[in-house]
Amino acid sequence: MTLPRRQLPNEVVSLVRHTHQHEPTLTPCDTTNEIIAYQMACAATEHNQSVHTVVAMCDHIHTIVHDHNAVRSDFMRDLNAGIARAMNHSRGTRGGFWDRTPFNEVLLLNLNAIEQQIVYTCLNPVATGEVDSLDAWPGFVIRPRDWGKPMRVPKPECFYGDDRPDVVEFIPQPPPGYEKLSLEEVIEHFENLIEEGRQTLLAARPAAQPKPNMFVPPAPHEDPRTPVLRKRTRPRFAAGDPALIAQAREQYRSFLEVYRRQRKKWLNGAKPRRCTFPAGTVWLRKNSPVLCAPPPAVSLGVFLPRSAAEPPVAA
Template identity: 80%
Template sequence: MTLPRRQLPNEVVSLVRRTHRREYTLTPGDMTNEIVAYQMAIAASEHQQSVHAVVAMCNHIHTIVHDHNATRSDFMRDLNAGIARAMNRSLGTFGSFWDSDGYGEVLLLNLTAIEQQIVYTCLNPVATGEVDSLDEWPGFIVRPRDWGKPVRVSKPECFYGDDRPDVAEFTPQPPPGYENRSLDEVIEYFENLIEEGRQKLLAARPEARPKKKPFTPPAPHEAPSTPVSRERTRPRFAAGDPALIAQAREQYRGFLELYRRQRKKWLKGAKPRRCVFPPGTVWLRKHSPVLCAPPPPVSLGVFPPRPTEAPPVAA
């Protein structure tokens, strides 16, 4: 049985989803970028996600959001399903678009983790050696300099019906925790962090590295030749502080213990009122008539929204 996810309102998380067999079916191009941007706008608005960073790579997408109502599972479901349908039609393909492992999520426990993950996400194309600068990356990207600026995307007509809006819009936002600075100051701070990280990546490259050629999009059904390490485990938490991560793991273990105890009672037919699942329960809360305890007043990784920021509303 897959371990249940624990999702509380106002958590900041890093999310990633990879394509089937790591194929380059998200190779940047005008149509791919429009599809990703349109679906991002639709899903973020419908599920009240404040978007902090996005990078669409050739075979995976990184997204960092402030999850206001613990609905990121629905956000990822609709984002990925919409992209898969439209991209399959665009490429003339059928069947699985994403890998079977589902999406990965990392709970960001403090500002250190938020800063590191935003820098890591934005610099993905540089870290992989595909470009030397973010301005050279032709794929869809949301970075700090986009915060506070509405992103309006027209519906790609070929792949969507009349039930979808003609124009979708979302406004990327800075992460919570920087309310003592103006928007311009926060943008400058994060853009400087990204530039520092970029310089470190470039300095770490081999000196004998040949002159960088412009990015050449790979064919959609090619895939990396490097094998995937199946022994690698996905991290659940990021903090830059081992003690804080250990505390988060203990918090999650407590959630699992209570969840399993209540699920056992529920499966044995106990009355619903006697089975109160822990706060953060996702799947059973949505698909079964179970009771869940209210979210705790304080929890690791929970950040109140910025005072000037209202949760996104569906268009």
Template identity: 40%
Template sequence: MTRPRRHLPGQVVAITRRCFDRTFYLRPDGTMNAIALYVFANAAQTYDIKIHALVVMSNHIHLIITDVKGRRSEFMRDAMCLITKARNEDLGRKDYLWEGGSYRETLLLDRDALERKLLYTWLNPAAANLVERAHQWPGAIILPCDWGTSIDIPKPDVYFGRKSPELARFTPQPPPGFDASSLDTLTAHFEALLADAEDDLITTRENENRQVLGVEKVLATRPLSKPKTASRRSKINPRFASRNAALLVAAIARHRAFLTAYDHERQRWLKGKKRVEFPCGTVWLRRNSPVKCRDPDAPEAGMACTM
């Protein structure tokens, strides 16, 4: 049994989901881009998710979101399922698309962690030596220049039936914690940070005499192929992100207390005890069983209102 997740309204989270066996099922093309944007737009509207950044790489995705109502588990469930069905129909296959287990998430505890994760997400195509700059990536991507602008995505030509809306509309939102800045100022700030980071990557690449693959070769990659190199992905999956040691210690302590309380109440619930009250943030049982959960405590680090 997997350990329970603790999802609270207002948490700011970095999410990653990888394809099975690192296969390039999500390789950019017109259909794949339309599927990803259409699905995420509809799911974000359904579950009240604010999307701040998105990059759909050839074999994994990155998202930075604010989970307004604590429903990102349902958001990811629906989005991953629909992307699988639509892309499989497009590729003429019937099998797993995503790696085993669930998506990975990291709670961003403060503004510094949020800035670093946003840059990490946008820099993925450049850091992988696929293109020089993020805006050149031919796959689905949401950058600072997209914040505050409504995007209309027509229904893809595969899988989605007559009951699916003909048009999905959503508006990428700037990240929390910058209320004192105008949208133009905030956009310019992050575009400058991104450009500086891209310049550093370009300089490093030139010094090491490495080349980018380029858009043409990215688009020519076969969707059923996979990397020839061994995976360098770390097995460490940080649950929280912050350089502030006190914030990290407090977040870990809250999570441990949540697990302890959850296990205690679950054992009582399995024994048929009455007046069982699960800790706030319980996801699966709250959604699938008529259980009561405690109300949220005061806002804590990692929530949009505390950024």
């Protein structure tokens, strides 16, 4: 049985979904970028996700969000389903668009993890050697300098009917934990981190490696340019602190123990309303009559939203 996800309100997570067999079916072009932008705007608005960073690569999409209502599974469902339908229509193809494995999520436990993941995400095109700078990447991107700026995303001309809004507006936001800084200071901090990371990556490149003048789109069905380690264990947590990650793993183990105990009780004939599953239960909470415990007062990886009623908006 696939291990259940544990999702609590106000967690910051890094989300990744790969295409079928890692084929470059998301190779940047105007139509692909428009579809991803529109679906991201629709899904983020509908499911109340504060979007911090997005980088669409040729065979996967990185997204970092502050999940206010513990509905990131719904967010990813609608985002990925919408992209798949629109992309298949635009390409004249049918069948599975995404990899058979579910989306990967990493819970970011502290500010160090948030900073590292945002930098890592923004430098993906540089790390793969496809470009020297994120500015040169032609795919859809949301980065720190976009925070606080309203994005008006028009409906692409392909695929979408009259039942979808002509324009969707949302505002990318900085991550929680930086409320003592102004929006401009937070943006400068993260953009500086990205530039430092970029310089490190460029310095580490082999001298013989050719310098990319511009992005060269891969051929259809071309193998991914970086090896795919399918048997590697995917991390659930990031912190840069082994002790904190150990605490998070123990927190998840405790969740699993209660989950399995209540599931066994239910399968053995107990009435659903007499089975209280742990806080963070996802699928059963939505699709069965069982009860779920309320979120705990304190949990690793939970960042309470800023106290101000309105999110920061760039001047």
